[in-house]
Amino acid sequence: MAEIPVDLARFDRVPLGNWPTPLEDCPRLSKALGGPRILVKRDDVNGLGVGGNKLRKLEFLLGAALADGADTIVTFGGVQTNHGRQTAAACARLGLRCELVLTRQVTRLPGSRSLTAPRDGEAYERSGNVALDLLFGARVHVCDDGAHAEATYQRIVEELSSAGRKVVPLPIGGSDGVGVLGYLAAAIELRDQLAKVAKTNRIVCAIGSAGTAAGLALGTALLDWPVIVDAASVSNTVPECSADIERLVSDAAALLGVRAPRLDHVRVTDRALGDGYGLPTPVVWDAIRLFGRTEGITLDPVYTGKAAAALIDAVRTGDIPATETVVFVHTGGLPGLFGYAPELIEEAQG
Missing domain, CATH: 3.40.50.1100 (Rossmann fold)
Structure with missing residues (x-):
C-alpha cells in the first residue's frame, strides 16, 4: 500500500470534525440500481454545525x-x-x-x-x-x-x-490551495478504510468550487491509487470545472513542495447540471427520493442530489459497469434542503 509522500502535520490545523467519518455499504440502493456496489462516505455526519465537507x-x-x-x-x-x-x-x-x-x-x-x-x-x-x-x-x-x-x-x-x-x-x-489539503487528508482516510472493505474502482463527488474534487484528485494521485474520480458539476461547464481542478491541484502541490501530478484518472461530467447552480431538475428529485427510500440517506437539491443523479444516470447508461464498486462522497447539505421547502413537500410525495 503506497504511502503519501507529503507531511500534512507541518501545516497549521484546528480540530473541527469527527474523523474518520463512516463508510456505509448501501445494499438496497445497489439493488435498486441493478448495477455496481455502492458505498457512501458519510462526510455529512462529521459533527460540528450539522456537518458537511x-x-x-x-x-x-x-x-x-x-x-x-x-x-x-x-x-x-x-x-x-x-x-x-x-x-x-x-x-x-x-x-x-x-x-x-x-x-x-x-x-x-x-x-x-x-x-x-x-x-x-x-x-x-x-x-x-x-x-x-x-x-x-x-x-x-x-x-x-x-x-x-x-x-x-x-x-x-x-x-x-x-x-x-x-x-x-x-x-x-473554502476552495484554495490550503483548503484542498482537507480532502487530500480525506483521500488518505478513505483509502485506509477501503483496505478493510473492498477494492474500489471509482469515487463520485459533486464539484462546485472544486476544492473537494481537487483534494481527492491530488490525494489519489499522490497515493498512486488506481481509482477513477468522477466529479459531477453542480454549477459550471465541464471545461470550467476541469480548469478549476487543475488550478487548485497545482496550488496545493506547490504548498506541499511536490510536482503537480497528471490527472488522467479524473472525469468531469455535467450530465445532471440542468440549468445551473441551485436549480434542481426532476432527475435530481428522483435521486433524492431514491437515496431516502432505499437507505434513509438525505441528499440536498444543490450538491449531493445532482451528484447522485449523475451517478444513477451513469449506472443506467452503462458508463459505470455493474461489476464496479463505487464510493459516493456525501458532502452534506441537509439544512439547505429546507430552503426548498415548497418543492420538497411536493416532490417527497412523488
Whole structure:
C-alpha cells in the first residue's frame, strides 16, 4: 500500500470534525440500481454545525487564519451556502467573529429554460442554512448580486480594520490551495478504510468550487491509487470545472513542495447540471427520493442530489459497469434542503 509522500502535520490545523467519518455499504440502493456496489462516505455526519465537507477544508483554513492572528473571518456564497453555515459554526467554536456575505443571484447557464428558482421567498431566505448562520452568531449580509457583495465586503473590511480587528477572508467554498489539503487528508482516510472493505474502482463527488474534487484528485494521485474520480458539476461547464481542478491541484502541490501530478484518472461530467447552480431538475428529485427510500440517506437539491443523479444516470447508461464498486462522497447539505421547502413537500410525495 503506497504511502503519501507529503507531511500534512507541518501545516497549521484546528480540530473541527469527527474523523474518520463512516463508510456505509448501501445494499438496497445497489439493488435498486441493478448495477455496481455502492458505498457512501458519510462526510455529512462529521459533527460540528450539522456537518458537511467544508469542515475538512476549514481545519486548515482556520488553522492558517489563527496563525496569522485573525479574530474575524469573512466568507462568501449563495444565500443557502453550506460553506457559510459551517464557517459560522467553526467560528463560534473558536471564538472568532464571522461575517457572511451572501448573494441572492442564482447562476443560470446560457440557453437555460425559464424556471422558477427558489432564490427568494420565506423558505429560501429565512430557513435552512440562513437560520443556522444566525443561530451560530454570524453577521449575515444578503446582497443582490456580485457587485453588491464586493462593495459589502470592502465596507466590512474597512469598518472592522478601523476598529482594530484582524480580518481574514476565506474563498467561496473554502476552495484554495490550503483548503484542498482537507480532502487530500480525506483521500488518505478513505483509502485506509477501503483496505478493510473492498477494492474500489471509482469515487463520485459533486464539484462546485472544486476544492473537494481537487483534494481527492491530488490525494489519489499522490497515493498512486488506481481509482477513477468522477466529479459531477453542480454549477459550471465541464471545461470550467476541469480548469478549476487543475488550478487548485497545482496550488496545493506547490504548498506541499511536490510536482503537480497528471490527472488522467479524473472525469468531469455535467450530465445532471440542468440549468445551473441551485436549480434542481426532476432527475435530481428522483435521486433524492431514491437515496431516502432505499437507505434513509438525505441528499440536498444543490450538491449531493445532482451528484447522485449523475451517478444513477451513469449506472443506467452503462458508463459505470455493474461489476464496479463505487464510493459516493456525501458532502452534506441537509439544512439547505429546507430552503426548498415548497418543492420538497411536493416532490417527497412523488
